[in-house]
Amino acid sequence: QVQLVESGGGLVQAGGTLRLSCAASGSFVSINAMGWYRQAPGNQRELVAIIRSGGSTGYAGSVKGRFTISRDSAKNTVYLQMNSLKPEDTAVYYCKTEATKWGPAGLGSFDYWGQGTQVTVSS
Numbered sequence: 400q401v402q403l404v405e406s407g408g409g410l411v412q413a414g415g416t417l418r419l420s421c422a423a424s425g426s427f428v429s430i431n432a433m434g435w436y437r438q439a440p441g442n443q444r445e446l447v448a449i450i451r452s453g454g455s456t457g458y459a460g461s462v463k464g465r466f467t468i469s470r471d472s473a474k475n476t477v478y479l480q481m482n483s484l485k486p487e488d489t490a491v492y493y494c495k496t497e498a499t500k501w502g503p504a505g506l507g508s509f510d511y512w513g514q515g516t517q518v519t520v521s522s
Contacts (some may be wrong), residue, residue, distance in 0.1 A: 401455030401511040403494050411484055415520070419479040421513055424484040431497040431508060433470060433477035437490035437518075444493065448479060460489075483517030484520045490517040 407419040423430060434449035448468035449457045456468055467480040477494065494513035499506060 401427050401498050403511055403513035405494050405513040405516045408518045410519045413486055413520055413522050415484050417481045419492055421477045423475040423496050427498040427500040429499045430475060431499060433496045436493045436495055439490040461505045486520045486522045489520050492518050
């Protein structure tokens with residue numbers, strides 16, 4: 400199994416900053432990608448940012464220029480630096496990892512989710 404532990408959420412005023420962390424542990428061969436998703440009440444879960452094993456990144460248009468995703472490969476940890484936060488960024492933020500590991504049918508790619516961390520931005 401792969402476990403993801405998130406931290407760093409909280410309450411911040413509009414214009415403020417927060418930094419989320421997500422550490423992966425467990426039994427896997429490699430991590431192919433790690434990303435952050437968010438889900439606000441009444442909305443579907445959406446991709447915020449992703450970083451792939453080669454270092455390439457991708458962002459939702461709504462956060463581009465304000466959020467930065469980075470990683471520490473040695474620690475299997477991904478970070479999300481969130482600047483210039485807006486009330487519409489309020490959501491539960493989830494970490495997701497795509498990991499290669501041995502499964503019942505052999506080597507395969509599997510997705511794992513963290514428990515989520517609340518980010519609330521007040522106006």
